[in-house]
Each structure stands twice: as structure tokens, then as C-alpha cells.
Amino acid sequence: MAERRDYVALATELAQKFAERADAHDVDGTFPHENLADLVNTGYSAMTVPAEHGGGGATLEELCKAQQILAGGCASTAFAINMHIHGLAMLAAVAGDQCAWAYRKVVDEGAVIAGGFSEPGVGGNWWHPGTVATPVPGGYRLTGRKSFFTGYPGASLLFLSAVRPDERGVPQPLAFLVPKPEEGVTVSAEWDAAGMRATGSHSLSIDGMFAGDEHLVGGVGNLPLLFMSGVHWAWCSFASVFVGIARAALDHVVAVQRERRLNVLDRTVAHLPGVQFAVADMVTKVAAAEAHLYAAVRADHGNPDPLAHYIDMSLMKTSVCSLAHEVVTLALRVQGGSGLLRKSPLQRFYRDAAAGLLVPPGLDTTYEWAGKQALDIPIFEEPRWAS
Amino acid sequence: MAERRDYVALATELAQKFAERADAHDVDGTFPHENLADLVNTGYSAMTVPAEHGGGGATLEELCKAQQILAGGCASTAFAINMHIHGLAMLAAVAGDQCAWAYRKVVDEGAVIAGGFSEPGVGGNWWHPGTVATPVPGGYRLTGRKSFFTGYPGASLLFLSAVRPDERGVPQPLAFLVPKPEEGVTVSAEWDAAGMRATGSHSLSIDGMFAGDEHLVGGVGNLPLLFMSGVHWAWCSFASVFVGIARAALDHVVAVQRERRLNVLDRTVAHLPGVQFAVADMVTKVAAAEAHLYAAVRADHGNPDPLAHYIDMSLMKTSVCSLAHEVVTLALRVQGGSGLLRKSPLQRFYRDAAAGLLVPPGLDTTYEWAGKQALDIPIFEEPRWAS
Amino acid sequence: MGELSERDRRWAAVMEAARDLAPVFERRSLEHYDEGGFAAENIADLVAAGVTAINVPAALGGIEATLAENVELLKTVAAGCGSTAFALSIHTVITASLRDQTGGPWHEKLMRAVADGAFVIGPFTDESSGSNWTRPSTTARRDGDGFVLDGLKHFATGFDAATHLIVTAAVADGILEPPFDLSAFVVETAAAGDGLRVERPWRGGALTMTGSHSLRLDGLRVDGDAQLFPDGLAPLFVMSRQQWGHYCFAAVFLGLAERAYELAVETTKGRSNTAVRDVGRLPGVQFAIARMRARLATMNALLTAYATEHVEPGEDLLGFVADTCVPKYFVTAEAEAVVSAAFEVIGGSAIRDGSRIAQIWRDVKAGPLLPFTADQAREFIGKQAFGISPIETPRWM
């Protein structure tokens, strides 16, 4: 039984280290294997394994505070390990001891999970996977494609969705947690993007990959319900990463302007009103984003209506990530042209924060569902809108 | 005497070609020498040489329309040549035949100008250069540093500012147009930035570079006045580049969503209301940005108050570039995560458009001057603000 | 040269009159805004100054003002009083839209009446129509040579000064499907009698002095000659004149925003308090003023560009309608932002004083609510960008 760790303190320590490596991984688009090793070796990666299975049993608040700080050092690393950390917490919540074998691997062998619920042609509608799971003796054969499979290069376990048509042909979504197999899955396109470049979010081609019955998480068809019930682990941890970027941008801007001098000024740039006002806006937006995030973290997550819970958490993510993006844009404005130079972390923050606008849940679907719910309009009724 | 060219048609042709090369230069941060060669060989680079000196004598409107289209293909190339094109027009306006030698070099030899008015420690206050011009027999020796010297790798002529203390020690700003010398100027830092990566906007160290008396543009001390009087060439052409990016982002998003299908939809993505609304906002912002730009282009530029003229043009640039930035951010939102991938031009537009917020004129100074002018407060009075 | 300059001289005189009247209207607004009622005195002044006659065709001796000129005029009047400018905009939009519809029996008569001081309005919002003018709940029943109109029309802006109403209705003979059953009629208010009455007098939260009553049409009989267009053509006509409504409405709210900016500047100049000797030297005030300037410059550029270059419908009528939404959508939203910022520069004392800025704050909110509303505009503009017809059904998924 591991002793109770202060994951926030650990994150603070690691963030400093990762910050020094962030630029190189960002420029080269390489996966930060050495960071992942540090996360495993320090026990950070066992944070959300249930305590009774030898893990840290971290709360959602501990997780988010730690991830927020880690993201300030290297957002890509934080986002890559986030799939693992929040995934474990969700698995513990929805599948419990069913995944005991995986918890053991994480604690004893340093296994790391990567997760894939995005697919080309699905457009953020993760509850409609296109990957097909065909029953075979002892399990399933999976065929399909996955995109944005964050953390893939460092993963030894894969957490992924698929669909199995039932006897009436109705697609039943389901999820698997499987040891990364030797065959049946290949990288079809390496991750090469403008932001979050060191997350190894590759595209995968899944061609007959085997998943055993014992690797099925929850039951057939109840993936959406399970995911919605546990979605606070996902969307809160996502948001914490982008708030972390925003706060790092604020801290950086403040530290630089306090010391910055221009030939034409008799005091530091911090004395310019335009700089003060922009920083005030940054401070205020960061405070608002953090408040919304942690209100969601501390909310009652036992909502008997999983869809309502999903909508509340989704609205939180959209607001928080939008504020975070505004903050990094303001940071660039305050710093000026030099903020765009490779040597400034602000330009990386600016690119990484853009991903916050784009990772699930999608803005339009969130708004559609939240609006319909408020107006008592059945969310899945067709036609979707007035004809 | 060159025949009158249709520079907009030429830009359209070249933009298509440059678009194919844009990704590679962006990724590698290389300077697009072959694009520059095309611009010279097609006569595009002689666009603003006065007709009586064998150039195209293009109007500001022709220049901006052409540059807008060129920027849609490769914003870096457009911005790199923009220093040359608008610089020539300003020189013609403020120095006239004094620069005849340079016009000849442009027309006959394909010479290209790079310009440098930014310096470290000056923070956008271009009228306070720190580079010192010390009189020597036959000219001056220049010593100082320049940053953001856009287009330097392809330039054969340098247009740059310096300061010469007068007999009372009061600094007199002045400007030179000199053939790029063999010695006295070195690249102190190569351009490596998150946006506009292919502009070669190096930092320079100027160590005793010689500039002859004949290379002085205008008189000693009247650089600010000359620049303000001709500033429409600068700020309008800057704005045209960023509007060009915005329109390219809009065109790209529209073209892609018209064809894009998702497994879960029975029609193209273009039929989703959220997509339509976001595109409507993009259309509207592009229209507003273009309208403001071309209103400034067509305004009376003979304003007897150069400072008032400078302020109007500066407000235009801040509004237009801010709208352009909003458009590219919306474009990313519409496209979603795939817009962040290297293979999508949207992520390049997003990075390039950020530069629009950061290139001169600075937002805070523009607002300070515009506010003071409206309120009848002397713009250069000290203290600058209420104590 | 001679005739042109005579025409331009007349136009300059109209603009000068409008500029002179704006401060007069502002003084009246400061006195009468809260009590509401109609700015009838203002309209009378506009009629007397020839302002209401600007869209009379040149062939009938009128100025035949361009759309850009109409925009300029409405901005000027709005600087004095939003209610007056909005009422005037209804009149200018109608008169400009109808002026080239020569041939109808009513055309010359109406235009000559306008030249002589007629004031024409049109309440186009029907009960339960949700501002979809193509689907009026008002009906026109054929009755011998004429029609009998029944319905409830809201926002009869300017009614108290109106000599003529343009009334839309669905022709209830089942021959044409909506929206082609839409028809439009001229009603002379003096001759309308009991068939036309104010059902509910205007008591608006904004534009309080427009007298935008709700009107009951109760068996109102009109001659066949009063029908403005042949059966089925009214919707096309309205669409092909959408630029007038959209740009003229936008002009009113831009004029209000410009005035809000001026008020912020005027209030700040020379202002001092116990803590600051010169409020204009506060950077927050300077930045706010500058941001307003920048926004106004963009709004003006956009509206001017549209009012001069996006005036001819061309082949693609629905595409044109979508395009005309652009400045209306942008300007009315931005106007709200400018007025809000101006209010903050002027500060809390403006709440105390029953000030002009507090009136403008109320008026400016009407901008995005007028048709096309922001949502309608975004739907039309977005669909047009994709080549999707905005009248195709189903509208979405």
C-alpha cells in the first residue's frame, strides 16, 4: 500500500524539469519518453489507481491541481499522461475491480494507458464509434480507424471504443482496455500538428486487433451511459491542462514585464497602463476559469441524470478553455513581437491553448444539448431542428 | 517604360504557385528565395517604382489588392516583399528622385529592399531609434542593433533608421537606403518564430556599417514627419496581408465544409447550423475588415496634420488585424481538431495571423494617441498620464 | 454641370437642415423621452425642411437621393433622436423602394404626395408572425373590385404622423402558396375610417417616442388600385429592396453610436474631480475613447461600402438578401458595444441625470432585434456562403 502522496508538490517539481525539455520536444515533435519515465518512476502515474489496489487514490481535485501545474511546465506531457490518469479514475468508477489486472500493471510495471475515442468521420460524436468489434471465440476482432490517439508512443495499454451490432443490427457501443498488441494495430499517420506537438496523438489503423472478453469494460451498449456518468474525470482534467497553460502565460508575462526596460521609458514596462490593464484582464479571466473548473470539480457528481451531468461538465469545459485561449492571446499582445519568437514560451502556449478549443466536447454539440435541455426539447429527437 | 500591369491578376497566379511551397518553407523556416525570384522576374517587385522610372507606378489600392491575394497563398512571402513594395512607394512619395538610383536597381537588376525600423529595447517606438549614425567623411558610420528585419536574406538594399545627435545633443532621427554592404552588418540571430516563419526577419548587429551621404533619405531629423505623412503605404499594406490570411481561411473553411461528410450526418457538414453561424461571423468580419482597409486606402492622404493621418491609419490597422485574427480563430473552431494538423493550412493561418496583432503600430500607443487626440490632450506632453 | 449642381445644392440644403435639427431633437428628447408619445413635432420639422421628400424621383422634380445619401441623412438625424430617425427610416425605405415602380396607378399620386409632405409608414410585424414578414397573419379578402383587410399589426412606427400606410396581408383566396400569397396595399389614413384603429398605444422600452402602436385592421376596405404589385410579386419586390431596410436601419444605430461617442468626448473634456485634475488624462478613458473610434471607423467603412457598392440585386436575389444582412448584423451589434463603452466613460452620473446616454442605451438595443434579427442574418449569410438556399426545407438536419 503506497503512502499518500502530495501530487501537487510532485507536479511542481516535475513541471520545472519538464519546462526545460518542452521547447526541444515541441520543435522536433518528439514524444517526451523521459518525462513519462519520470512520471512513472515518481509514482505520479499511479495517482488515480484506487488505494486498495496500491495506487494513490487521488481525488479529482488533487488530479486537476496537479495536472494544471504540470501543464504549466509542459502542456504536451500533461495532456499525454492525462488520458492515462483520468482514464484510470473513470475505469475505477465505472468498472471497479474488473480492471484490477490493469491497476496492477500500472502500479507494479509502470504501465501507461493511451485512449482513443476520436475517429475520422465521426467529428467529435464519440458515442457513435465506427470501429467494428466482431465477436470471435474468446473475444472480439476490431477493425477501424482512430485519430488523435494521444500518448500512443508511450502506452502499454490501449483504452478504446468500438461498436458491435446487436441481433437487430442496432449498433451497441462498447469499450475495451487491452494490452497494446503486437499485431493488428499500426500507426497510419504520425502526429504533426501546430499545437500540443509532443503528445504523440497518432492516427491508428486497426486491422483485426484481438481484444479478449476480459478486456471489455462495463457491458455491451452502456459505454455512453458510463462515460457520461464519469465524465467529470475527463472534462475537468482536460480543462485543468488548459487553465494550466493560461496561468503559466500570466505568470510568464508578469515576471518578464516586471523586469523589462525600454530605452524610451524611465521605469519598467510594468508601469505602462496598457500593460497593467491587459494583465488585469488576464488575472480576471484566469480567476474565472479556475473558479468554474473547481466548482465543477467539487460539484455533486452523483447526478441521477447522466446527460444533465454531461452537459454541465461540457459547458464548463467550453467556458474554461475559451477563457484560457483569451488569456494566451492577451499574453502575446502584452509581450509584443518577441512573444512570437521560438525562445519565448508564449508562442508555444498560444499554439497549445488552441487545442483547448478543439478537444472534446465539441462546442456546437454542447450548445445544442444545453440549449435543448434548458428548453425541455428532447435532445435526440429527429429532425434535430425546426424544419 | 514598362506597360501597365494587372498586378491583381499576377498575384492570383503567383499565389497559387506559392501556396504549394508555403508548407515546406513554414515547417523548415526557410526563406522563399524562389518565390522572390518569381516576384522579381514577373515584374511584381517593380510594382511601386514610379512609372517615370520604369516601374509599375501602382496605386495603393492595386498594391493592397495584390498583396491581399498573394498573402492568401503564402503570407510570409507577401510580408517579406511588402517591406520592399510599400517601402518603394514611400520613398517615391517622400524622397522622389533622390532615390532614382535605387529605382534603377529594382527595375534593371531586380534589387529587393528589406527594411528595419524595429530595435530591441525600443518596443515599437520606431521614432526613437537607438542605432547611432556618426558622421564621417562622405557619410556616416552606423552602430546598433535591429530586430524583425523582414526580408533580409533576399535583400540587396537596406532601408533603415538611425539617430544622429545634433550640436545640442538632441537626437535627430534619420533614415538611409543603402546597398547591402559586405561588412559592418551581421546576422546576430536568425528568425525562428511561431508565425510568419518564412519571412527571414532576422536580428542584425550593425557594427560600423558605412552609409554615404547620398544614401540619406529626406533630411536629418524629419524621418518621423516623412514616415507619418506616407504611413498609409505602410499600415494599409500591412493590413492587406492579414486580411488576405483571413479571407484565405474563410475560403478554405467554406470549401472544405461543403464537401465534408460525417458518418453520423445525412448531409454535408455545411448543413449544420453551428457551422453556418460561425461562417456567417467569419464572412461578416472579413467584410468589415476589408471595408475598413479600403476606406483607408481610398481616403484623402493629403491630411495637413501628419499625426492625425498617422492615428487614423493606425486605428485602421489595429481594427483590421484584430478582425483577421478573430476570423482565423473561428476557422479553427469550425474545422475542429484536424485544423491543427500540419496538413491543414488553417494552423498556419492561425500562427501567421497572430503576427498581425504584434507588428507595428502597437495597440497601446495607438490607443493612447487616438484617445488623447480626441480629447484635445497634447500627445507628447509629460507626464503622459494623470499623476 | 448646371443641373447636377442644382441637385447637389438641394441635397446639401437637406443635410444642413438635418444637421441643424439634430440638436433641437436632442433637446426635445431630453425632455420627452420618458413620457414617450410621438415625436410628431420632429417629423413636422423634417417635412417642413424637405427631408421627407428626398426620395421623390428626379422625373417628378425630386432629389432622388442615393442609398448612401439616405444612410448619411439617417445617421445625422439619429444623433439627435433615435425615435425620430427610426420613424424617418421607415418612411425613407418605403419611398425609396417604391419610387422606381412606375406604372402602378398609385405611383405618381403617392410620389407627388410625398413631394408635398406626405409621411408614409409601414407596420410589417403581424401578431404571431415572429418578424417573418413573408408570413403575415393579416388577411386580405377579395371583395368585388377591392379587398377587405383584417389583422393586428404591431410596431406601426410613425403612425401619429402618417398620411399613408403600406399594409401587407396574405390574400386569402387559396390560389397562391405562402410566401407568394403576400400582397401589399396603400391605405390613406385620413380615409380609413373605423376599419383602422389603435388597438394598443405604444409604450416602448426603447425608441419611446416612435408611436409604434399596435393597429387593428377590422374589415378595412381598400380599392383594387391600392394593391401595389400584381399577385405573387410582392415577396420578390420586398427582397429586391432589402438593401434599403438593412442599410437604413443600420444607419440609425450607427448614428446613435456616433452620438454616444461624441457625448463621451464632450463629457470628458475639461472634466475634473477631487482625485483627478483632468479626467481625460486617465489612460483607461483614453483607451476607451480610442477603441470606440476604431470601432466606429470600421462600422462606417462597412456601411458606406455596402451603401455604395452592394446596391444592385443582380441575378441571385436570395444571395443578395443574404449579403445585405452583413452591415446590418455587424453595425447593430457593434453599436451596442460602443454605446456601452461610452456609458462607462461618462460614468454613474449619467444614470442620475436622465441623461442622453441613458436614452441611447435603451434605443440601441432595438438594433439587433429589428429584422433581419442577428439569428436570421447569420442563417442567411452562412447558408449563402455554402450555396445553400435559405428558403430550402428542412432548414437544417
Add this chain to the structure above:
Amino acid sequence: MGELSERDRRWAAVMEAARDLAPVFERRSLEHYDEGGFAAENIADLVAAGVTAINVPAALGGIEATLAENVELLKTVAAGCGSTAFALSIHTVITASLRDQTGGPWHEKLMRAVADGAFVIGPFTDESSGSNWTRPSTTARRDGDGFVLDGLKHFATGFDAATHLIVTAAVADGILEPPFDLSAFVVETAAAGDGLRVERPWRGGALTMTGSHSLRLDGLRVDGDAQLFPDGLAPLFVMSRQQWGHYCFAAVFLGLAERAYELAVETTKGRSNTAVRDVGRLPGVQFAIARMRARLATMNALLTAYATEHVEPGEDLLGFVADTCVPKYFVTAEAEAVVSAAFEVIGGSAIRDGSRIAQIWRDVKAGPLLPFTADQAREFIGKQAFGISPIETPRWM
């Protein structure tokens, strides 16, 4: 458990009373908003329900509501009537701020009076002070044991119902420099006599029913006992209570925004028109409602976080004041955006009807104008981030 639950039971009863009163206040607002006047009946109802006594110290038998509870209460009241909630906020801020100032001769007397239904207000905006409460133009001249007060105070919100005023003034003896010459006095309105009169009755463009008159203090004599704090300490006291003012003001405007959102939802549900069978099925409406929800959730989270976690001033008093600006600045600006969006969902008919949303539109603009204004807030927050004192001079370059 026993005592706690008794206290919580009392608090729950207060909240229930407030929730019951909100719709009553809203009905009255619909009737009386335009004519202005003071919501005296509402305040009487709040007094009768014990709402005004929530900040009486526990030691004197009161509930001693927390700051977060005050915020919750004010939001609830604001949903019914912005004017009433704002007047109440002045009272709750003053009573909460003073309740732990035991020792002064006035303390127990005033708190007992509040328990018995007293209503305490404070006009803190002096003529020419530009909302800088540290630099009042009102003066206090020492006169024997007491003081004589002279000045003109604006925004005496709630005056018509006030039993007590808190009045600030600069002590005009030249001993202490501004802002330390600031002092505060309790004035019993019933005993004030001719020295206190309404110079100009309230006729506000927003919060019309607050009775925020301008008051003339004309040789008003008060006892030495009426001085709330020892010489020189008033500014520090006010700063160390800034959280109450900032969060309670923010609560009023958040309550208005929440009500605007509810009105948009209520109006849309089941709404149809000639073109759309169910307006709620329009995507633009759904998206607007959702955006409002998201914004309100952020505002609520921020204000709640501050009202529970940013309550103790700590060592760095100016830093604390800057920090308390954060939710006030954010919430009042966002509230305006939410109300604007709600108005657009409800649509043009809301302008016609003298509707609640049009009243909220007017009230919500007061938010950013109340101290600390948006500009003051940005200056304090920005300087604090850089470790620059907001009272250092010169303020900038």
C-alpha cells in the same frame, strides 16, 4: 448541532421569504418601474420578513449571515427587482461591515436597531468626487463635542426607507492629509431636521425605484459619539470591508442576469409563430441559451469562490482590495452580455410590452459604473499583479 441547526433554520426561513417575495417584487416592478419612485413597499416587506436583520451579530441574537449567504440572498431578491436588491445591498454591506466593530458607543445601539427593523444606507458619492470615496467633498467641521457636516451627496439609495445614514466627510481641521482625513458618521434620519434634505429627487435612467436622491447636508450637527472610527482609521476600515461591497454589488447584477436568462427560457418554451411551430427548435435560440448558461455558470463559480475563499483581508490590505475587484469586474461585465443575449432571444416584442427584460437591460448597465468601476478595477488588479502600489504617485509614466 442544536444551536447550529436553529441558526440554519432561521437562515432557511429568510431565504424562503426572499424567494417568495421575488415574484411579488417583479409584479410591482412591471407596474412601477417607469414612474420611478422608491420601492418602499418592498423594503417594508423585507424588514417584516427579517431579511434586513441577517447581519445582526450572533452575540446579539442575530443570524450573522456569511458573505456567501449575503450574496445568495441578494441574487434572489435581484431576480424580482434590481432596485430593491441594490438598496438592500447597501444596507447589508453597511450592517455586515460594522457588525464586528464592537467597542464603539454606537455599535450595540445600531445593531439592536437593525434587529428591530432599522434600514441603514450610505450615500458615498460626493459632488465632484468622481466616485473616489477617499476624497469626499463633504466636510466635517469640529464643533465642541461634535461635528458639523456640509456637502452634497449623490446616490442616497434607499433614503426614503432609511432610519439611519452613514455619512463620510473630510475632517476639515488640516491635521491629517487625504485620504486619512476621511471620517464616517452615523446620522439618524428622524433626528436630522433641517440640516438634511433632498436636494434633487431621484429620476434615474436605471434602477429607477431606488430613490437614490441627491442629499444636501447643510450645517448638519452630529454628536462626537456619531463618529464611527477614531481619526485616521476610516479609510483602512473601508478598505478592509471592500469584499462586502464588491461581492454584494456583483450579486445584484448576477441575479439580474440569471433572471434575464430565465425569462428567455420561459418566453421561448412553447412559443410559436406563423413561420416556426416551436421557436425553441431554432438552433440560434438553443445556442444563445446555452452560451448564457455557460457564462452564468462561470460567473456563479467565480463569485461563490470569492465570497467563500477571499474574505479575510490578511496582511496586504491594498492587495486584498485589488483581489476583491476581480469578481465585481468580471460579473458586472458578463451580466451585461447575458442580458443582451437574453433580450435578443425574447425579441422585439419585449420592446413593445414594457417588459421585464427591458427593465433589466436598463438596470444591468449600472453594474460596471458602480465603484470600483471597470477602469479602477483594472488599474488595481493590474498593479497588484506587478507588485506596484495602486496609491503610489505618479500613477503611471
